[in-house]
Amino acid sequence: MNAIVGSDEPILVTGSTGFLGSRVVATLLDHGFSSVRCFARPSSRLRTLETFLLQYGSRVEIVQGNLLSPADCDKAVRDVAVIYHLAAGMREKSYPDAFMNSVVTTRNLLDASLRDGHLKRFVNISSFAVYTNRDKPRRDVLDESCPVETDPAGRGEAYCYAKVKQDELVTEYGRKYALPYVIVRPGAVYGPGSTGITGRVGSGAFGIFLHLGGSNVIPFTYVDNCADAIALAGLTSGIEGEVINVVDDDLPTSRRFLRLYKRHVRSFRSVPVPRPVSYALCALWERYSEWSEGQLPPVFNRHAWHAYWKGSRYSNAKLKQCLGWTPKVATDEGLRRYFESCRQRGCDVA
């Protein structure tokens, strides 16, 4: 690989204790990088990182702190050539909390890296959640040219709002300060250790599992394949300012995934909801939420329906072309490993 950094240059990974972040660290170490700095909150469980420490010794450095603290950010980015920014307010339901833990933290990190002056690449981990396919016909291809949600608050999802704003901020820094960045947007990341079933398949929120995905293709990416793509995005030359989606090959439909899950993990009752019915329910919920001034929060709405349940096809052509990426774990094998892990851990579907 023609990397933009030498194997001894310091690399920072934020969110390094997370499901995906820890795999990115492992991938970088496998690539032979000798100075991987892992940033973690003081409250994070360091078990995985400590395993790396035992295995790789001084090639791994753990720095604990809070990205809301500019001083901690300065400490984290010192002399760093590549930043993989995976830390985010993923499970926050409140908009301010999600925003603070995604956007304010990103701004602090960007400012610190500009002050430090050694940065060659900022890899911003975004999400498929930012896209809108509202104006695209069903089964059209959702790729990097697809528009980003213009009314992210209208999605009723704090994570989507925060991620849209985070991407805007990174782009703005690229424009204003010539920050060398790449935005990576993974689909639904899965693998041993991930919990539950993605909402693109359905929801168990009402006590019974509503299967909303039907024949839609689910944009899965196996965690190790995704980590590979992210690692490459920080190292490959000539892709500054690019947005790259990450999905695997041979994606399953929602129906097939659910059938396999029930067969290999555990059986449970699910109610298939036809697409027109799910659309009507989302529209009704949205109207009621507006009319009642939020007596029911607008968690189901037409924006969300288009994004998650209308159905699109997905492309990883740009990923393969720009990064030379190929999935190391085939989808069938990835699903087998995931189901086995779910079975062992007794995962819930909600």
Add this chain to the structure above:
Amino acid sequence: MSLRVAIIGCGKIADAHAAQICRIAGSALVAVCDREELMARQLADRFGAERYFVDLDDLLRGAMPDVVHITTPPQSHLDIARRCLEHGCHVYVEKPITINAREAQSLIEAAEDAGRRLTVGHDGQFSPAARRLRELVGGGYLGESIVHMESYYGYDLSGDAYASAFLGDSNHWVRRLPGGLLQNVISHGIARIAEFLHGADPYVFARAFTSPTLSDRGVKDVLDELRVMIVDEANTTAYFTFSSRMRPVVNQFRVFGSRNALVLDETQQTLVKLRGTAFKSYVERFVPPIIFAREYIANAGRNARLFMRNQFHMEAGKKNLTEAFYRSIVEKTAVPIPYSQILLTARVMDAIFEQVGRVVPC
């Protein structure tokens, strides 16, 4: 009613304020302010505030609000509220009003000196069920006097993002409060009791400890279990319980009078009457359960009607309190929470923190 409203502090609780302000006819959220510009901008963006600021004085001069809601950490309440009052604004301060009773007294005096109104976010007392309780008590349902109260306040620390944030950060503002976590969460439960106490200086006995749940997570300096006994000058007694371990997580208030009693469940929004007389012999074992069943069915029906009328939002108490506060400003009537109650709540909390090993700064 036509009021220009501003919010200072654009964190999580500010969202709840902004949402309710926008629902009140005649009030308009004109500006928001936060030292972190990005936070101010996101709140203004989502709630359509005309302007956002990063400096308090700029906000007061530039937006000229009639009312300011202060939703910053409690350590800053007194200073910010004073500056708003000096600038001629009415002030709604999120709970706890200040970090101790001395500051609360000072703030109330500042409001009175400025001729402006002040309230604190004890919105639990304004939920639909809590308002019914107040009406029944006012109507004499409990009898000639209140004998005893029990206030339970549960808080689940296991899956809450906010709890994870402050438990994982020893420098979090909640941990730097004189009363720590307790100071940030017990106001609602204490204020319920304070509403019905007599005098300004009740006897308070308190014990607190760290639950095994937190100890096992390595958090040793956060008190998350609290038991309190209160006796006022008329010998009205009260127990207060705060727990992060008790299941179910309850938010309940029981008030026993000399004739009858009432049980308010804030989470379920139910209010159940406990009659003070008993049936004879075995009848007492068969009829009261039927009466209770009828009471609960009536509560469910009432809640359904409120929902259908669009008056049953999760933050209904906040809207009711805010609306009552705005009305008191426009109509120049009494504030919804008397200052004596605000002070008494603060004094009881001070007494608790003094006894449980937290030093109240003076």
